[in-house]
Amino acid sequence: MVKTFHHIFYQKKPKNYQNGPVPIYLRITVEGKRAEVSINREVEPGNWISKAGRLKGKSEEVKKFNAHLDALQSKLYDAHQALIRENKPITAETLKNRYIGAGERQRTIIPIFKKHNDEMQALIPQEYAEGTLERFRITLSHLKEFLLWKYKTTDVELRQINHEFVADFDFYIRSERKCANNTAVKYSKYFQKIIRICIANGWIEKDPFVNFKVKLKVVDRAFLSEEELQAIQTKEFTSIRLNQVRDVFLFSCFTGLAYADVLKLSPGHVSTGIDGEKWLFVNRTKTDTPSRVPLLPVALEIIEKYSAYPACINQNKLLPVSSNQKMNAYLKEIADVCNITKELTFHIARHTFATTVTLNNDVPIESVSKMLGHKTIKTTQHYAKLLDKKVSSDMNALRNKFTRKEETADLKTGS
Known part of the structure; x- marks a missing residue:
């Protein structure tokens, strides 16, 4: 009662x-x-x-x-x-x-956020990638700066976090931190995960993100054309380091692996596939989804080139991969030498595999999605939208089909 x-x-x-x-x-x-x-x-x-x-x-x-x-x-x-x-x-x-409020523990957001990050740290690499943790750390750093900027304090009680709070945080990320839309949206989503933890524990009754609407904008991903890819392949560099960076980059162009995945490759990741040919078997670092890629001749040649390389043997590595920062710095130099005006970064290699190397050569999108390790084909479909050449080829086939029908009809009518 x-x-x-x-x-x-x-x-x-x-x-x-x-x-x-x-x-x-x-x-x-x-x-x-x-x-x-x-x-x-x-x-x-x-x-x-x-x-x-x-x-x-x-x-x-x-x-x-x-x-x-x-x-x-x-x-x-x-x-x-x-x-x-x-x-x-x-x-x-x-x-x-x-x-x-006597006897009640007034919880604040910063210790909860720190605890989440500490627990995530303990689960690397079994459950999370280092890059994922880094994004949560940056979000926490932005949140601390926001509290000083907006409230002149280092922490706030959970009961103070409402719709206005999350909207102001989003505004701070965009205005003071100069973040683009998609980056701002991602920081809000990382913060939202912490709020969901609070709600699940009963520390917050009303979700402050209700009616808070932000959307990712579709961004066209850069990739190399056949001509640009060929220019990098055929270019000979006097620098050993530039040659190594070019080889590792090309390996990613012909396998679709991201930097973190190429970095962890060992000879044990290469095995014989269902067709009797050499394949790569690796779980993606970002999502832990399996990626199985039949090795094309270019990729096989690069593996063979470094099979007896002392640094690779000593570290049990498939390829001599530098830090991502160094790789991108050298890639800018390679782009200049090859007269490529696009901002060349290592991740462009993965986009090039998805577009120029596979989809543009009529590899079914389902196969491309599986090789890339995408969880849903929707992610892969974005690459298909970028290929004007593929659209032109498909429409030409359709145009020819209609032309043949018209010619057949003319023959039947005798005209």
């Missing part, structure tokens, strides 16, 4: 009271037992209506005072409902404690 309660705001005169303002108290009564709490306000006895428990008058100041009492009354009702939801005993004392 749910226990009801009664309450009243009343004046409590101190001992030896003679004159002047009198403090206002809130009295809570449950089954005849009382609990009292001061509201930290005082009024003259002549201005107080005892029966109504409100201040007398119609001035703006009186209206504000009575509105404050209404807000406290609403807070008391919320405390009562919270005890009911949590199936906790309802007495005058427990209701008072819930109303004033």
